Amino acid sequence: MGGHGQKVRQRKPDIKKERSDDQEAGKGKSKNPKKDASSGIRNLILLVLAAFAVIIVFVLVKGYTWYLETLVTKPLNAPKMIIDNSTSPAVSPSRFWGSYRPHAYFGMKTRTPRSPVFGLMWLTQFTFEMPPPIRHWCSQDDKLAKYGWLKHDGVNFGVQEIEENTYKIRTEFVKRPGGDHGGDWTARISLEPKVKGMKQVVSLMFYVALDGQGVVTPSLDGSRMKKVTGYSEELGHFDLHFLNPEKASGARYHHLVSYANRLDRLKNLMQNSLRVDAWDKARTMSYFHLGGRLIPRDSPGANFMVHQITAEIPFQMEVAFESVSFIDRPNRLRSNAFSEELQKHAENFDKKFTEVFDLENKGYSKDEIDFAKSAMSNMIGGIGYFYGSSLVKSKYNKEPVDYWEAGLYTGVPSRSFFPRGFLWDEGFHNLLISQWDPEISEDIMAHWLDLINTEGWIPREQILGVEARARVPDEFVVQRNENANPPTLFLPLQRLIKRMTGSQDPTFHRFLEAVFPRLKAWYSWYNTTQVGSIPSSYRWRGRDAKTNLELNPKTLTSGLDDYPRASHPTDDERHVDLRCWMALASGIMTDIAKELGQDHSEYEATHNLLTDIELLNKLHWNSEKSWYCDYGLHSSKVLLQRPRPNPNNPHAQLDKVRVVKEKESLRYVESFGYVSLFPFLLKILPPDSQNLFRILVDLKNSQLLWTNYGLRSLALKAPLYNKRNTEHDPPYWRGAIWINMNYLTLSSLYHYANTPGKYQKIAQETYSELRNNLVKNILKEYERTGYIYEQYDDKTGQGKGSHPFTGWSALVVLIMAEKY
The missing domain is CATH 2.70.98.110 (Glycosyl hydrolase family 63, N-terminal domain)
Structure with missing residues (x-):
């Protein structure tokens, strides 16, 4: 086989392998240096661009974070109502x-x-x-x-x-x-x-x-x-x-x-x-x-x-x-x-x-009229001027930050205990102040509304200046921008609009034109941040869902503090009082927009939605109890108990904690009280409503809210009536008589007594008796003690809480004068 007739194949060198070996020996040197350099530059540019992109993203993220952090302290971009020199001696x-x-x-x-x-x-x-x-x-x-x-x-x-x-x-x-x-x-x-x-x-x-x-x-x-x-x-x-x-x-x-x-x-x-x-x-x-x-x-x-x-x-x-x-x-x-x-x-x-209140013709004696003069004077004389910045915080701020410095011309609830501005109190204050001096009232409301930030939020408690700060415990100083307060400034605005509608007074229209952009931002903030989990429902923020030290976690933002709400705060809560406040606000926004000739369709649509009685009943009417109620994750069987001592420290005094004796569930909160009255208090119910009749009947029930001194805040048979919220916190809105809510009740009774409907007579009778009880008791306590009080005991009628409290308790003057 060996050799005859066959061509001998010559072995050729392996070029690929030689190149590979050369490259290995030459440590990656290319025989095309221009192409290789171009590739390197391109990679470097890509690397630099990537770095720039990372930096830009970082800057954008940081910038956006900074932007979110600064929103809480950024004023609303709208003309100020209080111009820089408006409180000067040259102007005022x-x-x-x-x-x-x-x-x-x-x-x-x-x-x-x-x-x-x-x-x-x-x-x-x-x-x-x-x-x-x-x-x-x-x-x-x-x-x-x-x-x-x-x-x-x-x-x-x-x-x-x-x-x-x-x-x-x-x-x-x-x-x-x-x-x-x-x-x-x-x-x-x-x-x-x-x-x-x-x-x-x-x-x-x-x-x-x-x-x-x-x-x-x-x-x-x-x-x-x-x-x-x-x-x-x-x-x-x-x-x-x-x-x-x-x-x-x-x-x-x-x-x-x-x-x-x-x-x-x-x-x-x-x-x-x-x-x-x-x-x-x-x-x-x-x-x-x-x-x-x-x-x-x-x-x-x-x-x-x-x-x-x-x-x-x-x-x-x-x-x-x-x-x-x-x-x-x-x-x-x-x-x-x-x-x-x-x-x-x-x-x-x-x-x-005499011209404003005409109490002589109401049959009051000289001493009683002197009392009314003093009550009104203490409201007016309690107006202060404060300057400084609030301490505020949003969820984007790691630490509290200073709001912008501003002046605040405002009434105060109590010179001894609350000598500073409170947002929801101020609405009630100005019901009286606006009767006495509308210019002062408009000035006060303008100062408050100038405190709106770009989000549409107003800090609900104003602690401005070192003297005011010295009176407030540290835990209450910081204001959080997710927290609301009832928009009660709409109450005096409603009265102002009724008095001035159709007026040709240019100062009135200038005030409405100045106030409307700020009200729009404020109203929008409520409808953005305080809405509930289902359409047309609303929920107060600021409740502590994690605490086990409170019998019922407080709702300070509602103004009603420890009034019973759902025992376990969740996003599913529905608060009937806030929904009614928004119904009132949307109606007044409609009226202002109409008066100014501006588009009112959105406000009117919201007002129609929130005053739809069928929808209101669907969300809040407890047909079993025939009450309006909050809704949420709730247990009615809760109590405070002291935990067992720690074996390692048996003598330590441990605070009582909440114990739930009945499994919580999504349900109506069956606590009849002020919150149950809100569709009636803010006059949302039609005059022929069967639910209105039910409320009028329940008002006179002494086992619920009726007393000889005024309406108590929580029914006698409510589970948390007069219960302490912690072992250190006595009951506050759990039975005591509060004058602002009694004023709203009388205002509503007066309205239904003078509006054609099936229940005029019972409304009139209830109105007369409640008004007499309330005024008589406040006068009696003033004569006995020399003071008007924050609240009154529902069993004895005796004044309780801070005094003198000539904030909303001074509304007794309007009750005496029958001005609602």
Whole structure:
């Protein structure tokens, strides 16, 4: 086989393998360097582009995150209602000065961001308390027998009475506009013993303190401060005169010139400056007085000055503030001139009060009318001006952040306990304020609505400035932008629109045009953030679904705090009161849009949807109980129990925790109370509705809400009636009588009693009896205690809670006058 006839094949070299070996030996070197370089550049460019893309995405993500974080503190992009100089003396001279420090027993300031503040403190000498307590900020702990404004018109003057155990203090002030910086005012403080001839020595201390810029200089005559000369941007040059007191024979005078780095520390600074000296030659008695010039070495100079007069009562002092720019004053607002001006304003007040409320023709006595004047005056005299920023937080903020700085002209619920602005309270306040002075009311509402952010949210509690912040526990300071409050500002707006509809008054239309863009944003925020899980349902946010320390997790955002809701908060909850508030709001938005000639179709459609009784009944009518109810994941059998001791620490006192004795399920919350009345309270039910009849019948049931003193907040037979929510929290909206809800009830009864329908007679009878019970009890308690209260006990009628509470409890004046 071997070799004949065959071609011999020659073996050729393996080119591919040689190339591979060459490349391996050459460590990847290419025989086409241009092509390889191009590829490398391309890869580098792609790498750089990828890096840029990552950076851009990162920047976009961070930027969007930053954008979301800043939304909560971004003002609404709409024209402000309160222009920058609208509270200045040039634009609003009559309301520039006022008793705008409701937290103080008596204080004056201007409606400017850093106004100097003026105020009164006093102490009773020769007491058993050492050192004797100094009165300054309104406090229930002072246990005063009584205090409050007797007459106050919100513009020109105010007269107040304060009762200590053994003597009375009367504070009076009168304003007089003039010049370029708001004009003059004078305050008179008078002391009288309760028992004639009783000897008592008292020190009155009147002060001025700067809040930031400005300068004050004392004029001294030995230990006596004769006047303070000052200057600030708001006030220009001014003089504060301490006039010769009347009846103060043997008076001793002292003063304090010092530096206060914060307004909330004035009392402490004064207390620390007290010195002790002998009152009589035998040195058997000692008294306390101010220490003179006490300026810390590291301070920039004096900004806090106090005039002290110590004398045996009765005596009287006058303090006169005079603006140097007021060069053409007819006379000085002192002594007889002061008395004449005060008398003139008091007479005008009485005349206007009669014209507005006409209580004489309602059959009320002089004492009862004086009570009504005081109640209304305390609402007006409780209006304050605050400046600062709220502390807020959204879900995008890791930590709370500052809202923008702003001023707030607002009423307060209670000078002693809640001396700051509350959103839902303010709607009720302005039902009364708007009757007395519509311009003040519009100004207040404009200030509140200017606090709307770009989301359409308003922080529900306004804690502006160091003095306000000092009164609030840390846990309540931060406001969260998912949390609402009842939109009660629509209540006074509704009354304003009814009064002015068809009016040719241009100022009314200008107000509506200014308010409407802000109301649209606010209304939209509710319809975006507070809706429920099914169409046309609504749910309050802010409930704590994780707590086991509360018998029923609070719903602070509803304003009704511990009122029973579904025991286990979930997204499936439906709250009937919020749905009714939105029905009211949508109707008023419709009316405003019509009045302005703007598109109202969307608001009207929502109003028609939310007032559809069949749909309302489907969502909230419990046919088994014949009540309107909330709906949610609920158990009616819950209680607080103390857990078993920890074996490792058997003596530790553990808080009680909630124990559920019946499995929770999605169902109606069967607790008859104020929430059950909302379709009736806000007049959503038709006058011939069978459900209206059922509510009218239930109102008179003493086992439910009816008492001889007003309607209680929760039915006697409700599972949580009068139950503590934690072992530390007494019941709040679980049985007590609240005046704002009784006012809404009377307003609704009055409406149905005067609207043709089958139930007019029962509505009228119930109205008359409830109104009589309510007014009679509030008057009785005022006469017994000297105060109007936050709430009233449903068993005894006795006043409870904070006092004086002349926020919405002052609505008793409108009840007496039958103005709804």
